[in-house]
Amino acid sequence: MTHSPDSTVPFEHLRLELRRGSLVLAVLAALRSERYGYTLRRVLADQGMEIDEGTLYPLLRRLESQGLLDSEWREEDKRSKRFYKLSPTGKQTLKLLLAEWRSINNSLDGIL
Amino acid sequence: MDLVDRYLQAVKLWLPARQREDIAAELREDIRSEIEEMENGLGRPLEAAELEAILKRRGRPIAAASRFGPQRSLIGPTLFPIYATALKALAVPFIVLWLVRWAYLFATSAAVRAESPVAWVAHASAGFWSTALLLFGGVTLLFAGLEVAQSRTHFLEKWNPRDLTPVRNAGRIQRSSSVTDLALQVAFAFWWVRPRAFISLESPQGAALSPGETWRHLHGALFLPVLLLSLVMAGLALVNLVRPYWTPLRAMARAATHWATALIASTVLAQGWRNFYTESQWLKHGAGWPGVNGFATTVADVVIYVTLASIGIGASVAFAVQVVRAIRLRQRGRTELRPASRATEAFCL
Numbered sequence: 001m002t003h004s005p006d007s008t009v010p011f012e013h014l015r016l017e018l019r020r021g022s023l024v025l026a027v028l029a030a031l032r033s034e035r036y037g038y039t040l041r042r043v044l045a046d047q048g049m050e051i052d053e054g055t056l057y058p059l060l061r062r063l064e065s066q067g068l069l070d071s072e073w074r075e076e077d078k079r080s081k082r083f084y085k086l087s088p089t090g091k092q093t094l095k096l097l098l099a100e101w102r103s104i105n106n107s108l109d110g111i112l
Numbered sequence: 113m114d115l116v117d118r119y120l121q122a123v124k125l126w127l128p129a130r131q132r133e134d135i136a137a138e139l140r141e142d143i144r145s146e147i148e149e150m151e152n153g154l155g156r157p158l159e160a161a162e163l164e165a166i167l168k169r170r171g172r173p174i175a176a177a178s179r180f181g182p183q184r185s186l187i188g189p190t191l192f193p194i195y196a197t198a199l200k201a202l203a204v205p206f207i208v209l210w211l212v213r214w215a216y217l218f219a220t221s222a223a224v225r226a227e228s229p230v231a232w233v234a235h236a237s238a239g240f241w242s243t244a245l246l247l248f249g250g251v252t253l254l255f256a257g258l259e260v261a262q263s264r265t266h267f268l269e270k271w272n273p274r275d276l277t278p279v280r281n282a283g284r285i286q287r288s289s290s291v292t293d294l295a296l297q298v299a300f301a302f303w304w305v306r307p308r309a310f311i312s313l314e315s316p317q318g319a320a321l322s323p324g325e326t327w328r329h330l331h332g333a334l335f336l337p338v339l340l341l342s343l344v345m346a347g348l349a350l351v352n353l354v355r356p357y358w359t360p361l362r363a364m365a366r367a368a369t370h371w372a373t374a375l376i377a378s379t380v381l382a383q384g385w386r387n388f389y390t391e392s393q394w395l396k397h398g399a400g401w402p403g404v405n406g407f408a409t410t411v412a413d414v415v416i417y418v419t420l421a422s423i424g425i426g427a428s429v430a431f432a433v434q435v436v437r438a439i440r441l442r443q444r445g446r447t448e449l450r451p452a453s454r455a456t457e458a459f460c461l
Binding site: 080 | 139
């Protein structure tokens with residue numbers, strides 16, 4: 001039985017917290033092009049933003065209920081899939097969030 | 113795909129009814145895409161173990177479904193600290209009272225002492241768990257109700273910093289409390305030494321209400337212990353008045369006086385109860401008030417019983433509080449809670 005060093009436990013929690021905030025931004029940005037859930041996961045993973053389905057799908061539903069995403073069921077390769085894309089409100093919100101993110105980045109750069 | 117269907121069926125059971133089919137269809141598609149991708153990579157269909165691994169990684173069906181529901185809690189994070197404090201505050205006197213009850217049963221009942229350990233445990237715990245469940249369940253329901261009210265009215269968000277209580281020193285004893293305590297103990301000691309002057313009443317018609325045999329018997333038997341206890345408590349109040357900071361020793365001394373008070377109260381209640389009521393001796397000599405005398409006797413009996421019971425319960429709770437205080441003081445160390453100098457003390461006053 002192996003034990004991880006104590007310091008990795010708080011680090012892992014903090015890392016997840018840090019990533020959680022960025023995930024919304026990453027998902028919104030990735031949905032500037034229309035995608036269905038699984039391909040969205042692959043695109044994010046390829047860019048180093050791994051996200052499990054248990055986090056992604058509830059997040060997509062929440063963003064849709066907030067009016068930031070539009071979705072529709074469509075057939076592709078003889079299989080029914082739900083496609084998501086940014087809504088006009090989502091596009092506007094993404095712009096504002098990106099500006100906020102850059103501002104935070106600049107502030108952090110200054111502090112660090 | 114049988115295993116996938118079984119998994120989705122189990123997930124659907126816990127999904128919100130309105131979105132059940134929609135979410136399940138999307139999850140199915142996601143699992144199928146993952147399987148397809150793995151099969152393409154391996155160049156062969158997945159084996160049962162590999163399929164199981166995919167589902168296992170997605171978590172238990174109930175856990176997978178719970179992520180789609182709204183975040184719910186019976187008692188939310190804002191109220192939870194108050195709820196936990198309330199439970200702790202109830203737990204201490206509750207356990208102390210039951211311990212007193214068990215000790216009393218053991219001390220007074222020969223039948224209980226003769227029981228086997230198993231029977232004794234069964235006897236002792238009868239009513240304990242049901243009362244505890246009722247009590248703590250009631251508090252939980254109360255806080256769940258408050259949580260509902262909080263989510264609707266946000267009453268906890270309406271507050272004013274000016275209403276906050278002044279900064280307190282946990283180790284400090286209020287001088288006003290010591291003065292009150294001292295005055296009460298001295299008054300009680302005087303009353304105890306010459307009780308008839310306070311208890312005997314005379315009506316203009318000459319009717320007298322005077323203590324009965326039971327009271328006189330108890331007063332005679334407990335005269336010295338009660339007087340001593342009262343004097344010790346007066347002495348402690350005096351010490352607290354001069355040096356108004358708790359120390360572990362003083363907290364333990366105070367705990368001992370509370371314990372003695374609870375013991376005396378329970379002794380009086382246990383021994384005097386039956387004689388008190390069946391013989392109605394308290395106001396027996398109060399002739400001259402026909403029709404009123406019996407009623408007055410009953411009222412006096414009830415008032416005395418309730419007062420004694422309240423004193424017993426209050427002393428038990430106070431005993432527990434002082435023991436906890438003594439333990440905490442010992443843990444923190446005395447120096448932390450006392451002023452560094454006279455000047456600091458003057459400033460604190």
